Amino acid sequence: MKTNTSLWAICLLALMSCNQNQPTQQTTEKPAATPTFSIEKSDFGSLPTGEAVSLYTLRNKNGMTVGIINYGGTIVSWTAPDKNGKYEDITLGCDSIEGYVKGVPYFGAIVGRYGNRIAKGKFNLEGKTYTLAVNNIGNHLHGGIKGFDKVMWTAMPQSGSDPTLKLTYTSKDGEEGYPGNLAVEVTYTLLADNALKIDYKATTDKATVVNLTNHAYFNLSGKPESTILDHEVVLNADRFLPVDKTLIPTGELKPVAGTPFDFTKKYTIGARINDTTDTQIRYGGGYDHAWILTDNSKTLRLAATVTEPTSGRVMEVLTTEPAIQFYTGNFLNGEVIGKKGVKYQHRTGFCLETEHYPDSPNKPAFPTTTLKPNEVYQTTTVYKFR
Ligand code: GLA
Numbered sequence: 001m002k003t004n005t006s007l008w009a010i011c012l013l014a015l016m017s018c019n020q021n022q023p024t025q026q027t028t029e030k031p032a033a034t035p036t037f038s039i040e041k042s043d044f045g046s047l048p049t050g051e052a053v054s055l056y057t058l059r060n061k062n063g064m065t066v067g068i069i070n071y072g073g074t075i076v077s078w079t080a081p082d083k084n085g086k087y088e089d090i091t092l093g094c095d096s097i098e099g100y101v102k103g104v105p106y107f108g109a110i111v112g113r114y115g116n117r118i119a120k121g122k123f124n125l126e127g128k129t130y131t132l133a134v135n136n137i138g139n140h141l142h143g144g145i146k147g148f149d150k151v152m153w154t155a156m157p158q159s160g161s162d163p164t165l166k167l168t169y170t171s172k173d174g175e176e177g178y179p180g181n182l183a184v185e186v187t188y189t190l191l192a193d194n195a196l197k198i199d200y201k202a203t204t205d206k207a208t209v210v211n212l213t214n215h216a217y218f219n220l221s222g223k224p225e226s227t228i229l230d231h232e233v234v235l236n237a238d239r240f241l242p243v244d245k246t247l248i249p250t251g252e253l254k255p256v257a258g259t260p261f262d263f264t265k266k267y268t269i270g271a272r273i274n275d276t277t278d279t280q281i282r283y284g285g286g287y288d289h290a291w292i293l294t295d296n297s298k299t300l301r302l303a304a305t306v307t308e309p310t311s312g313r314v315m316e317v318l319t320t321e322p323a324i325q326f327y328t329g330n331f332l333n334g335e336v337i338g339k340k341g342v343k344y345q346h347r348t349g350f351c352l353e354t355e356h357y358p359d360s361p362n363k364p365a366f367p368t369t370t371l372k373p374n375e376v377y378q379t380t381t382v383y384k385f386r
Contacts (some may be wrong), residue, residue, distance in 0.1 A: 001032070003317075007076045009153070013297045018124075019322075025099035029181070030269070033243060034065045035052055035161060036059050036061045036377045037058075037059055037190070037192075037295040038057075038058075038059045038163060038164045038165075039056055039057065039058055039157045039163045039165065040053045040056070040057040040059070041054055041055070041056055041057075041157075042054070042057070043055070043098035043236065043362065044069050044071075044076075044096075044097050044099065045096055046097065047071065047097065047101060047152075048313070050297075051067055051152060053070060053071045053097045053140050053152075054069065054070050054155065055068070055069050055076065055141055055159065056068050056070075056155055056165050057070075057365040058163040058164075058165060058190040059190070060163065060190045060191065060192055060194065061163070061192055062192070062194060062212065063078070063081075063087055064078075064079060064080060064081070064087070064190065064194050064385070065078070065079045065087075066078045066079075066188065066190050066196055068155075068165055068167075068188055069097070069100075069153055070111060070153045070154070070155040070167065071097060071100060071101075071150075071151075071152055071153075072108075072109035072148065072149040072150060072151065072153070073109065073110035073112065073148070073149075073167045073169075073186050074100065074107065074108045074109045074110070074149065074213050074323075075090050075093070075108035075109075075188075075214065075216050076091075076092060076093045076094070076107075076108060077091060077092045077339070078090055078196070078216070078241045079094060080222075080313055080315075080385045081194075081313075081385070082222065082311035082312055083126040083311065083312025083313075084204075088222030088311075088369045089218050089339065090218055090219060090221075090222055090313065090315075091107075091108055091216050091217060091218060091219075092107050092108075092217035092219065092224055092241055092338055092339075092348070093107045093108050093139070093217075093338060093339055094107070094219075094337075094338055094339060095338075095339050095340070099336075099337070099338070101200055103336075104336055105218075105331060105332070105336070106142060106149050106305050107214050107215070107217055107338075108214070108215065108216045108217070108329055109166070109214070110148045110149060110153070110186050110212065110213075110215075110227045111142045111143060111147060111148060111212065111213050111215045111336055111353070111378065112143050112146065112147060112148035112171075112179050112184065112210065112211070112212045112213075112214075113143050113147070113171055113175075113182060113208070113209070113210055113211075114132075114140070114142075114143055114177065114178075114209055114210065114211045114361075115142060115212060115213040115215075115325075115353060115355045115367070116141065116142065116189045116211065116213075116290070116325055116355060116358035116359075117136065117140060117141050117246075117247060117248055117358045117359055118132060118139065118140040118209075118351070118361055118362065119131060119139055119140075119246075119248045119357055119359050119362050120134070120138060120140075120360075121134040121138075121139060121140035121144075121177070121292070122141060122184030122362075123209065123361035123362050124361075125179065125207055125208070125209065125361065125370065126207050129178075130177055130178065130355045131177050132144055132176055132177035132178065133145045134340065135175045136247075136280070137246050137296055138170065138246060139246055139247075139248060139356070140177075140368070142215070143176060144176030144177065144268075145176065146176065147176065147217065148169065148171070148184070148212075150169075150348055152169075153167040153168060153170045153186070154167045154169070154183060155167050156168070159185070159240065160189075162189050162190060162191050162192060163189070163297065164184060164187060164188065164189040165187070165188045166186075166187045167186045167187070168183070168184065168185050168186075169184050170182065170183050170184070171184060172203075173312075176215070178208055178209070179206045179207065179208050180204040180205055180206030180207065180208035180371075181187060181204065181205045181206070182202055182203070182204045182208060182210065182363075182371075183202065183203050183204075184200075184202045184212070184380065185199075185201040185210070186198065186200055186201075186203070186204070186364075187199040187201075190329060190383075191382075192385065194385075194386070195383065195384035195385070196383045197380065197381075197382045198214055198380065198381045198382070198383075199378075199379075199380050200212040200377070200378065200379045200380070200381075201373075201376065201377065201378050202371060202376075202377040203373075203375070203376055203377070204371050204372070204373055204375075206373065207225065207370060207371070207372045207373070208369045208370070208371055209237075209360070209361045209369045209370055209371070210369060210377045211355050211356045211360070211369050211384060212357045212379065213325075213353040213354055213381075214353065214354075214381070215353060216351065216383070217307060217344075217349030217350065217351050218306070218313060218315065218349060218350055218351070218352075219275055219308060219348055219349050219359065220307075220308035220311060220313040220344070220351075221308050221310060221311050221313075222311060222313075224339075224342050224344060224348050224349060225253065225342055225345075225348070226340065226348065227270070227345070227346070227347045227348050228269055228328065228329065228347055228348060228349060228350045229268060229269050229270030229273065229347060230268055230269075230270060230295065230308070230309065230310075231268065231269050231306050231307065231350065232265070232266050232267065232268050232269075232306065232307040232308075232309065233263050233267060233268070233269055233304065233306050233326070234263055234264070234266050234304065234305040234306075234307070235263035235291050235303065235304050235324065236264070236293055236295065236301075236302055236303055236304070237256065237263070237264070237291035237292055237293050237294055237295055237303070237323075237328065237355050238255060238256060238257070238264060238292070238294045239253045239255055239256060239291070239292040239294075240253075240256055240261045240280075240289050240290065240291045240292065241253065241254070241289060241290045241291075241292065241323075241357060242254050242279075242280050242289075243280065243283055243284065243288075243289060243358075244283070245283055247283065247284070247288060247358075248323060248358070248359050249290065249358050249363065249366075250356060251363055253292055255344055256291070257346050258302055259278060259280070260272030260273070260275045260280075260281055261280065261287075261291070262276050263291075263326075264294075266307075269287070269328055269347075269350065273286045273287060273347075274286075277347070284300075284330065285326040285330035285331070285351060286330040287327065287330075287345065287385070288325075288326075288327045288328070288330055289325070289326065289353040290323045290324065290325050290355070290357055290358055291323060291324050291325075291326060292323050292357075293319075293321075293322060293323060293324065297379075298320050298322070299320060299351075300318050300319065300320050300380055300382065301318060301319070301320075302316055302317075302318050302367075303319050303321075303352070303354065304316070304317040304324060304326070304352050305317075305346060306327065306350075306352070313385060313386065314386050315381055315383060315384065315385055316382075316385075316386065317354065317381065317382070318381065318382040318384065318386075319354035319379070319380070319381040319382070320348070320380050320381070321354040321355055321377050321379055322367050323355055323356060323357050323386040324352055324354050324355070324359070325348070325351065325352070325355055325358070326352055327347055327350065327353065328347055328350050329346065329347045329349045329350055329351075330345075330346070330347065332344045332345060332346055332347065332349065333346055334346070352383075356369045367368060
């Protein structure tokens, strides 16, 4: 990672002076005094096309940092304190843009236009059949071959009382097979209480389908050489979506009670993950399913709590979305070389992707993911550390 800081934006709470589109250039050096909060812009290399990639490091007053690049709107790092106040990076990712371009399984990226799967890459909308890119054992996954995780976003630091980065991208009519020009805005705000708020917004000029999420992989121990199997999880969800062998929901909403999918009480990830007597565990190769939140109010409410006992880190996930995909890094196999040269092995990261249900465009009984012109798609998810 290139670290030469090209620009410092010091947004002091008392002296709010950040320009809407461009951080205020106050000094070229790190300030001597600890700023209340800041956004630092630095060079993150370039794409094979020559396009420059920038890293924006959001820092709150406590010292929590979140690094976001404009390629894929990707969270490349995130530091959180352990029980002794030690800040460590708790996300999987790469040290350089080359790593991301070479191919990673959506580490930290914005996922869209449709997060998760659409069966056979086909759906009907307003009497027309649309054919999407098929990129996952016969199905469409995470927006296709060049989804939102692989495009350049326009990044704009925002003024306000917390470090905020707005990313925008316009997905063209027909891109990866989807109808309509879709204008997307994703805003990351690092709050003073060690929470990252992600606001998603989209509008279209033709009826389309939308399901946006973030695909951060967490290892709350700060040691991604170790698995996440000892992390303790609570999911506020009393049903989940069973899938077929290709991970497409069958349509059933199955109660979690009495299954390895019951996280209504705290369980370690590892406790039942290898219970292959359970068909769904077999199909997922572990956990790779959407849980339906018990509270269907669509307000920002607690969906998940994850505790890593050794470091004492606790992460809460709040969302306005109806479901959460809990994926336990079952496809990680040591092939991807991540930050500090660590080869991410099987189950060394987990994801909590807040979303609508997978394959909703083909399942009329699921909450709709259709977005029409004159409607605004708007969701919020918060990842909070305590
Ligand atoms: C998602 C999917 C998984 C897998 C990962 C990326 O979370 O549900 O099946 O494709 O992304 O490897």
